[in-house]
Structure formats: C-alpha cells, structure tokens
Amino acid sequence: MDQFTINLLFVGASFALYIGIAIWARAGSTSEFYAAGRGIHPVTNGMATAADWMSAASFISMAGLIAFTGYDNSTFLMGWTGGYVLLALLLAPYLRKFGKYTVSEFIGDRFYSQTARIVAVICLIVASVTYVIGQMTGVGVAFGRFLEVSNTSGLLIGACVVFAYAVFGGMKGVTYTQVAQYCVLITAYTIPAIFISLQLTGTPVPALGLFSDTASGEPLLTKLDAIVTELGFNEYTAHHSNTLNMVLFTLSLMIGTAGLPHVIMRFFTVPKVSDARWSAGWTLVFIALLYLTAPAVGAMARLNITDMMWPNGGIEGGAVSVEDIDNDPRYDWMQTWQKTGLLDWEDKNGDGKIQYYNDKNADMQVLAEEKGWVGNELTKFNRDILVLANPEIANLPGWVIGLVAAGGLAAALSTAAGLLLAISSAVSHDLVKGAINPQISEKGELLAARIAMAVAIVVATYLGMNPPGFAAQTVALAFGLAAASIFPALMMGIFSTRINNTGAVAGMLAGLTVTLVYIFLHKGWLFIPGTNSFTDADPLLGPIKSTSFGAIGAMINFGVAYVVAGMTKETPPEIVELVESVRIPRGAGAAQNK
16 A cells, blocks of 8 residues: 555544544534533543644644754743743633633633723634644645645645534534544654664653663663764754843744643633642643654754765765755655755766755854855755654655644644634624624524634635744744733732733733734744844844744733733722732632730
C-alpha cells in the first residue's frame, strides 16, 4: 500500500470519527451550544481543553522553532504552561462561580456597561481571528503534504470539516470531538518521538533521551552543540537572545494564556466551581505529556537533519551530493516536501553537493571562500514542516507517517473549532442578544450563532492563506493581543472593586490599540505583506519584538484603567457586593475571639 493511501485512511478515519461524534452530541439548546449544558466531567473537560489549547502551534510549529533556535525558544514552553497556573489559580474558579456563558458577558455585567461588553467582544474577535490564522496555516501545511494538494485546497477542505462538526455540534459537540482529537494528537506526537529516541539513544522516553548518550557514547546535547557550532550556528543549549525581550515574551504568553476566551469558555462547562480548578489541573497533566516531549523532538530532529546534510562526519567528510538526494530512498522526504514549496535547495557553486551552513557567520564566510562555497544551499526549510516530516527523516514505517498526518490535522482543527465557537458566541450572545435584539428567541439566537460561525470560518480561511509568520509566531501575536486587552479586565474585574466601567473600557481600548498598532508596524497593516515599517529583526522599541509587546500592552491597560477610574465615579455598591460574593466563599466571616 502506498503512502498516499495510508495517509487517506488515517485522516479519513479520524474525520469520520469527529463528524460522527458531532452528530451524536448535536446541540439542541443555547445552553448546550455555549456551555455543553454545564455537564462535562473535569477529566473530560481537561482533555478537551488540552486539545483546544494545544493547537497547530504546539503540535506542528513549536518543536520546529525550538529545533532551529534551541534554548532561546524554550520561552514557548515556559510561557504557555505557566499561563495555565495563572488561569487555574486566579481566574477559572471565579469566572465559573459568576455563572455566565461568555467572557464578554462577565465583563459587561461586572462593569455594568453595555459598552464594556461590546469592547470585550471586539477584543475577543481580534485575538481569536489572529489565533485562527495560525491554525489555518497548520491545516494548509498538513494537507499540502499528506493529501498532496495545494495549501489553498487544504485550507478549504479543513474549513469544510470544521464547519461540519462545530456549526452543528456547538460546545457540546466540540467538547467530545476534542477528547477524540486529543487522543489522536498525543498518540501521533509521542510514538514517532519514542522511535527516534530509541534510534539515537536507546532510551524509550524522549524526555530522558534528550539527556542521554548517543551510540558513540557522547551526550546527545553535547554532540548537537558541537555539530551546529561547527556549521556556524549558535550553540544550541546557550542563551543568545536579548534577556529583556525573552522575559517580556514569556510574560506575554503567560498572561495571554490566562486571557484566551476560547480556553476560559471551557470552565463554564463544568457542573461546579471546584470542578473548574480540577479541570485546569487535569489540563496541565494532559498538556505536560506533549510539552515534556517537544524539546526532545526538536533537538533530535535537528541532529538527524544535520547528519543527513553532512552524512560523512561533518564538514571534513563532505556534504550530501545532489545525486544522493535524487536517488537515495533516505532522501525521498526532501523530494516530497519540495513539491509543497516549503522546502528547497540549490547547488549554487555547481560542485554537485548541497552545503548547509550559516552563511551569515563571519568565520564561516572565510571558510566558505577557502572551499569555494557561495552560500547556504539548503535555501528553504519552513519550520512548520519539521514535526510532520520527522517520521520520514527518521525513516519510520508508513503507518507512523499516516498517524502524524491525522495528529497534525487534529491539533489544528480542534483549536480552530474552539476559537470559532468563541467568536460565534461573542457575536450571537453578546452582540446580537446583548446589544441589538435582547428579545430574540432561543432558536433565533442559535441560528445567529451558527451563521456567525460560518462567516468566521470564511474569514479565517481567507486570512490563513497569507499568514504573518510561522504558525507558532502568529499564535504568539494572538496571545499578546489577549494579554493586552482581556486579561487585565478579568483580573481587575475579579480582584479590584475600585475599577469602574469607564476605567475598564479605557484600559481595554488603550491596551488593544497600542498592541495592535505595534504588531501592524512590524507585520504589516491588517497583515498585508510589504506594508510594515519595522521588522522583528530591527524593532521599533530597542529589543522588543512584536510578539513580546503584549506584556507592555497589559501594563498600559492596567495603568490607564486605574488612572481613569480614579478620576471618575466610584463603583456602585451593588457591584462591589457582586464582586465580593464571587471572590469570597459563601458563609465566610471575620474571625471571632472566644
């Protein structure tokens, strides 16, 4: 059986499962569409939340960014997992106790303002649409390779699948679908990692294999450091980037995680407040299974790729020949990925070999002149293909490749569904029912939600055709927007009775506007290529990249909100009482001396 047929079987079977679950768990009421009837078990909710959150950025893109940068990109791991600790401790139980359907509804009621609710909807849509672009990027990459279609065709197929199980199933259907998707994606991620770890180190646990010895008796990371530095790249395990930007980026991812509307919505689906905490705990467990494996996947893939490009023991042994790439079965994966336009090479000096090295390094430029090289000849290696190509690079069986195809698509589609549900809920429940037509029937509201989701799918698919970066980088922008706009409003809404409606609105608008402008200045206005004034290689504010600015946007949000609140009317007593009832357990009182 050829590889294409195997891929079709795995992807087709998984899609049939998702759509079948959506039909079985079809939402019949707004309660089931928005919050799954508040009947989801914490373990089930934890698994669904993990799938919802571990998007194409986590499955497809993160290990690739770590592989080609090393230690400095461990910020993705630290920021995203640390954010869940904040979410579990500071937000999830209080939001569940408030008992609303959406984040915007909480903000509107807490700040006793329809304007605040509408501004929250705008913030939510901007962050969620940016996030969906990253998911659609992953869908296009996965379909482009495994179903041998163009990125555009892949996006359209993926959009149809999401439409089928998200529009009809709502939160109830999406929840149970995401449980199945988590099982698929975690299996697809760990099985190749186990095989590769056994190949390189003899250790079946990839996280332990990362710190084990290779067959030559040399520690894997020591060997990797030696190889990449020989080729003029930065030492893999050392810190090379700006520390301030690294701290801001990690903080932006952390508070962005705690402010993501599609994740927060998950905690409205459990029966009790205590279940919200347990859900967050179980989510961390399920996320850890992938995140403990990702650094090993990145490091081992980088070692394998480098060994393939220099198969005879490094520079002195000579680079791989064009003839080997064309004829050796071990290099078939390069021919396959070249067809997608995401991988390419060129024999620039006509010596019949493909030299892969850092041609920006001054020492390597001197060496290159001595050897007659004219530049790095592995001209393109899109970071988003690494995890999907990993089984082929390691020459694993065809069924593993098919499994990874299904896993990559599960990761992208599960998060896309959650985001689209958050967008549709904001439009139908907070905008249509909350502001435009409060008397709308439940049937009418459900129809509006489904129409809003369909429109959101069309917009997200279009934007996914021209993403502003790799999947994980695009997602990082969305986290920054959530950090700058939604997270401060939630924190102040729960923990500060002084912040009034005017302060909250001013803070959200200030945080969102300044962060969005900073991103557009670096990534192009409305992400249109060529319209940017700066780049992340040469940022506007010293070392601070667009992906790190969310933390500064959050500080501006907090500052503006407190200043404006201090200059305007105090929060009404009934709202103060509402906030205290959410935060303080019922029946708690002052200590008595007896």
